[in-house]
Amino acid sequence: MNTLADTIKKTNALFCLECGKCTASCPIAQVNNSYSPRRVVGHTLVKSGDDILEDEMLWACLSCKSCEPGCPADVDYTRLTLDLRARASEAGLHGMCTHGGALQALMRIMTTPDLKQNRLDWLNGDLKTADKGKVLYFVGCAPYFDIFFSDLGVKTLDTTRSAIKLLNAVGVEPVLMANERCCGHDLLWSGDQENFLKLAEHNLQAIKETGAKQVVFSCPECCRTIKEDYARNLGNLGFEALHISEFITDNMAASQSLFPTNQRQEKVTFQDPCRLGRHLGAYEAPRKMMQAVPGVELSEMRMSGKKAICCGVSNWLNCTTYSKQIQVERLRQAHATGADTLVTACPKCEVHLRCAMKDPNLGDELKIEIKDVATLAAEALA
Amino acid sequence: MERSRRVEPFEQILKQPGVSLSFPRDPNSEYAVGRIDTSPCRLACPAGVNTKAYISLIAAGRFREALEVVRETNPFPGICGRVCVHPCESFCNRAQVDEPVAICRLKRFVADYELQHPQEPAGPLPVTQKEKVAIIGSGPAGLTAANDLIRKGYAVTVFEAMPKAGGMLTAGIPSFRLPRPIIEYEIDIIKKLGVEIKTGKKISGRRAIDKLFETGYDAVFIAIGAHKGKKLEIAGEDKYEGTLDASSFLYQVNLGRAPKLANRVAIIGGGNSALDAARSAVRLGSKAVTIVYRRSRKEMPANEWEIEDAESEGVKIQYLTAPVEILGRNGKVTGMKCTRISLGEPDESGRRRPIPVQASEFTFKAGNIIAAISQEPDLSFLPKKHEFDISKWRTFNVDESTLATSRPGVFAGGDAVTGPNTVIDAIASGHVAAQSIENYLNSQSLQQASDSKAAAKTSSPGSLDQLTLDSSSTTDLRATSLNGSGRRPDEFEIKVDIGQNRKKLRADMPIMSRSARIAGFDEAELGFSETAAVAEAQRCLRCGPCGECFICVSECEKTVSVMASTDGRRDALLRLPPEITTPNLQSWPLDGILNVGRRKPIPVQITPTTCTVEQEICRGCGECVSVCEYSAPMLIPKPNGLHVSIISERICRGCGTCVAVCPSSAIVQQYFSEDWLLGKLQSMDQTKRNVVIFTCNWNGTELVPPDLEAMSQPDANLIFIRTTCCGRIEPSFIFRALEHGADGVLAAGCPTSACHYSFGNRHATEHFSKVRNMLNLLGYSPEKFQWTWPDKNRDDGFIEAIGLHLRNMRDGKSCSEFVDENKTRAVTDA
Numbered sequence A: 001m002n003t004l005a006d007t008i009k010k011t012n013a014l015f016c017l018e019c020g021k022c023t024a025s026c027p028i029a030q031v032n033n034s035y036s037p038r039r040v041v042g043h044t045l046v047k048s049g050d051d052i053l054e055d056e057m058l059w060a061c062l063s064c065k066s067c068e069p070g071c072p073a074d075v076d077y078t079r080l081t082l083d084l085r086a087r088a089s090e091a092g093l094h095g096m097c098t099h100g101g102a103l104q105a106l107m108r109i110m111t112t113p114d115l116k117q118n119r120l121d122w123l124n125g126d127l128k129t130a131d132k133g134k135v136l137y138f139v140g141c142a143p144y145f146d147i148f149f150s151d152l153g154v155k156t157l158d159t160t161r162s163a164i165k166l167l168n169a170v171g172v173e174p175v176l177m178a179n180e181r182c183c184g185h186d187l188l189w190s191g192d193q194e195n196f197l198k199l200a201e202h203n204l205q206a207i208k209e210t211g212a213k214q215v216v217f218s219c220p221e222c223c224r225t226i227k228e229d230y231a232r233n234l235g236n237l238g239f240e241a242l243h244i245s246e247f248i249t250d251n252m253a254a255s256q257s258l259f260p261t262n263q264r265q266e267k268v269t270f271q272d273p274c275r276l277g278r279h280l281g282a283y284e285a286p287r288k289m290m291q292a293v294p295g296v297e298l299s300e301m302r303m304s305g306k307k308a309i310c311c312g313v314s315n316w317l318n319c320t321t322y323s324k325q326i327q328v329e330r331l332r333q334a335h336a337t338g339a340d341t342l343v344t345a346c347p348k349c350e351v352h353l354r355c356a357m358k359d360p361n362l363g364d365e366l367k368i369e370i371k372d373v374a375t376l377a378a379e380a381l382a
Numbered sequence B: 001m002e003r004s005r006r007v008e009p010f011e012q013i014l015k016q017p018g019v020s021l022s023f024p025r026d027p028n029s030e031y032a033v034g035r036i037d038t039s040p041c042r043l044a045c046p047a048g049v050n051t052k053a054y055i056s057l058i059a060a061g062r063f064r065e066a067l068e069v070v071r072e073t074n075p076f077p078g079i080c081g082r083v084c085v086h087p088c089e090s091f092c093n094r095a096q097v098d099e100p101v102a103i104c105r106l107k108r109f110v111a112d113y114e115l116q117h118p119q120e121p122a123g124p125l126p127v128t129q130k131e132k133v134a135i136i137g138s139g140p141a142g143l144t145a146a147n148d149l150i151r152k153g154y155a156v157t158v159f160e161a162m163p164k165a166g167g168m169l170t171a172g173i174p175s176f177r178l179p180r181p182i183i184e185y186e187i188d189i190i191k192k193l194g195v196e197i198k199t200g201k202k203i204s205g206r207r208a209i210d211k212l213f214e215t216g217y218d219a220v221f222i223a224i225g226a227h228k229g230k231k232l233e234i235a236g237e238d239k240y241e242g243t244l245d246a247s248s249f250l251y252q253v254n255l256g257r258a259p260k261l262a263n264r265v266a267i268i269g270g271g272n273s274a275l276d277a278a279r280s281a282v283r284l285g286s287k288a289v290t291i292v293y294r295r296s297r298k299e300m301p302a303n304e305w306e307i308e309d310a311e312s313e314g315v316k317i318q319y320l321t322a323p324v325e326i327l328g329r330n331g332k333v334t335g336m337k338c339t340r341i342s343l344g345e346p347d348e349s350g351r352r353r354p355i356p357v358q359a360s361e362f363t364f365k366a367g368n369i370i371a372a373i374s375q376e377p378d379l380s381f382l383p384k385k386h387e388f389d390i391s392k393w394r395t396f397n398v399d400e401s402t403l404a405t406s407r408p409g410v411f412a413g414g415d416a417v418t419g420p421n422t423v424i425d426a427i428a429s430g431h432v433a434a435q436s437i438e439n440y441l442n443s444q445s446l447q448q449a450s451d452s453k454a455a456a457k458t459s460s461p462g463s464l465d466q467l468t469l470d471s472s473s474t475t476d477l478r479a480t481s482l483n484g485s486g487r488r489p490d491e492f493e494i495k496v497d498i499g500q501n502r503k504k505l506r507a508d509m510p511i512m513s514r515s516a517r518i519a520g521f522d523e524a525e526l527g528f529s530e531t532a533a534v535a536e537a538q539r540c541l542r543c544g545p546c547g548e549c550f551i552c553v554s555e556c557e558k559t560v561s562v563m564a565s566t567d568g569r570r571d572a573l574l575r576l577p578p579e580i581t582t583p584n585l586q587s588w589p590l591d592g593i594l595n596v597g598r599r600k601p602i603p604v605q606i607t608p609t610t611c612t613v614e615q616e617i618c619r620g621c622g623e624c625v626s627v628c629e630y631s632a633p634m635l636i637p638k639p640n641g642l643h644v645s646i647i648s649e650r651i652c653r654g655c656g657t658c659v660a661v662c663p664s665s666a667i668v669q670q671y672f673s674e675d676w677l678l679g680k681l682q683s684m685d686q687t688k689r690n691v692v693i694f695t696c697n698w699n700g701t702e703l704v705p706p707d708l709e710a711m712s713q714p715d716a717n718l719i720f721i722r723t724t725c726c727g728r729i730e731p732s733f734i735f736r737a738l739e740h741g742a743d744g745v746l747a748a749g750c751p752t753s754a755c756h757y758s759f760g761n762r763h764a765t766e767h768f769s770k771v772r773n774m775l776n777l778l779g780y781s782p783e784k785f786q787w788t789w790p791d792k793n794r795d796d797g798f799i800e801a802i803g804l805h806l807r808n809m810r811d812g813k814s815c816s817e818f819v820d821e822n823k824t825r826a827v828t829d830a
């Protein structure tokens, strides 16, 4: 592993001007004044040795990257967080897991080599898939989420079914892997490098065995993790990683009649998932796919695109009153657009925003129809 | 091989004698100490003596503490232990098994124990009140009131006409039943507290009562007893020498001035006085002593056991016989003319009315005739014209609940009100009088100065209030729960499992031989030995079952409060404070602390199992509020416009169900931390098949009974993890167990109907169903994780469930018995 000095060098932390732009743009810092990314950078530089690992604020970051675009010194704050958490975790220090750590435990169970999962039970006859082929669809943990979050009315499998429908509609029968594992995103960001690598190696091997040249995701976390973190840790992938909206918009021209014209009217707004937007830079593709659907009118929230606020929790860590405040603010922004539907492109956004909507005191003020961009598009298919 | 101790489900604990702490980590539950009803014996006692508590303490060999318990409500344990008519025994549930517990004799035993192991009696109590109280009569009624009042801080003077204190105890009851040193010893204790007893000081004269008020007394209690023998009202009654009345006869006997009696003595009457007079006559050397009674044995007011004793000493009883004339010659009694009696309809006393049989008269020869028909209060001390309301039986008419006479500030009780009655009733009335006098004096000073302090003093200890329990308020609490209920012994509602008990007759009372007995006035019954007393006390079934001996409180220094709910009908539940619990179940011998027990107090570490919400973490989702049926959590507004949950420590019962549903893991339940869970999971043995068994407190045990070990397969390593309620078993527990290498996980709790918290089980089922479905996705076979709701009333239900789980795991087959089929349909088919 890297030394602390390596990390500081690699993340440009040494060049921090202490201008505080990061703190000013950080959603957590807006609501929790004991958190400041600037201060964490400062502490990393000032504190001797590994003292910084004791800082609880290490675990408050959402890794949403809101702070990075404005940084004049180009400090890679999220990378700094990632490295410091890995070191802290090695030293036996952990963040506070939500749900008693059930999801992290589930992911670690998935590192078991000889699992024989039934994770594709949700496929139905209408969905065309293949065992071998050029395009692979990486499902992610949606089947597990739908059970675990059944009380919230979470339906992330609608998204995965929709993604396959869209792929079928552009003439692709994607490969699905019955022995796919969790991508390891949450373990990685929780500091569990060891188990992350086990999952990464397993998945990479499995993908390679299918011979796929393009891997399509409806979960931007999986997409970011495989595209960047697998590549960084395990070398050249040998395939292209794309979000479903990117793949569909790339292939849309080929099939003109994808969405029939006689559509209902639907006013929507869009929540840019931090992994899809700021991490992968895909701001346009989801919007383009949405707007290709006749009758869909997109109305942007006050903060969107590069400035979009994150859904308030990531990596099943640190779900707090501050998360809730961010979520409530985001839902109010969505309502302010007058949209009927809040469209997102990440299953986690759906889980977290739905949870926030359950507030017994704010009630209808927060309630809004929530839908994945893939589902919105697939509903409009001929 | 000895079976390891199981921590029983609460209902089972209830069946056991004594006090048990059901779950050291769940003491906040009102079940911590289960006292669900007052035992019938105690309900039967007019003075509310805490019978069950002292019996339990004797059973545990704690004789001194037992005596203290008796003294709280009865200042005369040695006296009552000998002569009490013990209505408690008539209602004792043990009688349904074999014979009632010898409740009365056990009281004598502890009193005797103190005589044999003397202790410095308590010194004078400080006088804290300005008012003074005068008591007329030093019988049990007067002295009980004096004892209570001096403890309340009043200066008390008792006026006694006779040269010795004690009333009928001294003047009436003969010493072969009640040795004088016993009376003197117990009266002495009261004197040492500061009560002044002026003997040989008869209150009488025209202005007797007025003078008491004038000489500085603020209230008066008349407890003069009923000493005046009633007349036979037949011809020849006052004509001949040799006719006596029982009370003066016994009085003389008791003062050692016994008259010389003839060989043939007739005693007229059927009460205790008649029996005592007859037995005294036997001891004085009379050869033919006969009791003449006008009804049958069934109607005789004397106690059955006394009749038997008298008969065994040679006393004859002529039933259905009444004298009509006293006969004599030369101024001396020679006998009486009697008539036979037949019994008619019951009269107002419920006894059948005696009707003389025509022409059945006969002559009964006797050299002495002792009339023991009844007594009435001697009202000669009152002037001819007085303000008291007197009944046709020449007793005082008083307000039933306060004992107030028609003159303000004057109260009357004991035999003076009831006519000849019993010692324990006299004691009970002494308590009432003392309380009324205190209330009266308070209201007096209240009127004078509307003193708010006095108001606080009179208010009774509140129901459902948290009472701070130092040694003095222990007594208060006991006293209120003692006398306040006003229930009858047949209102005892708890079913006592009679069939469970093997027959074991009561301990034999060693008694002097007949010849030794009748040779003098020494006490006939010799008293229990220690072993006999303990064995006898152990016969008690502990109906109720906690006896409120409060030993648990004094044993555990950390215990600072007790919750008593007195809803009038039953003073039901006691709560230990929320803080008391233990960090390590195995190392805490439960029966060491709370089973009224043999050992020294054990230091207890304090950890509440109640839940608290971390305010910065809570997202105000209200999940906790919606699951908790006790309404312990509540959402309150925060400055940031959101809400935050707070859990009331007082209401929370520490089940932990809310912890398991909180998405943010914002709720902390003491003890059941992440470290606790991981610590338990560390005991995995990778060379074996590890089976993690989560149980709720009420169903499982952490200690593996040997027979369970025997039935598990040799390669299985069982790890028991116990929570308060299965509602606490959240999905992460199961995932973590599997993550740590468990080969199988079993969750066992109580069926919904029997869930201790009534709702934990329902939520557990939801969690378990989710986990099962997720494990199915992972490709785990269903026997990897199972759950079951064994019948906790069946001792082996839990063990059987584990056995079945282990077999299923080995055989790789799922068992439908475990699976709630409705819940396991895949929620994945949308």
Ligand SMILES: Cc1cc2nc3c(=O)[nH]c(=O)nc-3n(C[C@H](O)[C@H](O)[C@H](O)COP(=O)(O)OP(=O)(O)OC[C@H]3O[C@@H](n4cnc5c(N)ncnc54)[C@H](O)[C@@H]3O)c2cc1C
Pocket (backbone or CB within 6 Å): B083, B084, B085, B136, B137, B138, B139, B140, B141, B142, B159, B160, B161, B162, B165, B166, B167, B168, B169, B172, B173, B174, B201, B202, B203, B204, B223, B224, B225, B226, B227, B247, B250, B272, B273, B276, B378, B381, B413, B414, B415, B416, B420, B421, B422, B423, B424, B426
């Ligand atoms: C022979 C006999 C045997 C009994 N056996 C039993 C038994 O086995 N079990 C049982 O429970 N009960 C028994 N009793 C009944 C029991 O003793 C009485 O019910 C009880 O003592 C009543 O208590 P008391 O305080 O009301 O009155 P007492 O005990 O009668 O005391 C009244 C006192 O007041 C004094 N006094 C009266 N007038 C004045 C005055 N003007 N000034 C000052 N002092 C005055 C008297 O001298 C006396 O000492 C027995 C009674 C008798 C007579």
Ligand code: SF4
Pocket (backbone or CB within 6 Å): A025, A026, A027, A028, A029, A037, A060, A061, A062, A063, A064, A065, A066, A067, A068, A077, A078
């Ligand atoms: S990544 Fe997001 S949460 Fe973390 S410091 Fe930057 S802005 Fe704040």
Ligand code: SF4
Pocket (backbone or CB within 6 Å): B039, B040, B041, B042, B051, B052, B055, B091, B092, B093, B094, B101, B103, B539, B540, B541, B542, B543
């Ligand atoms: S068995 Fe014990 S508690 Fe029950 S009535 Fe008898 S003495 Fe009282």
Ligand code: SF4
Pocket (backbone or CB within 6 Å): B613, B617, B618, B619, B620, B621, B622, B623, B624, B625, B644, B645, B661, B662, B663, B664, B665, B666, B667
């Ligand atoms: S369940 Fe947890 S997050 Fe929700 S209100 Fe209760 S304590 Fe707060």
Ligand code: SF4
Pocket (backbone or CB within 6 Å): B610, B611, B627, B628, B629, B630, B631, B632, B633, B647, B651, B652, B653, B654, B655, B656, B657, B658, B659
């Ligand atoms: S649900 Fe939570 S708040 Fe309610 S009693 Fe149980 S532990 Fe306490």
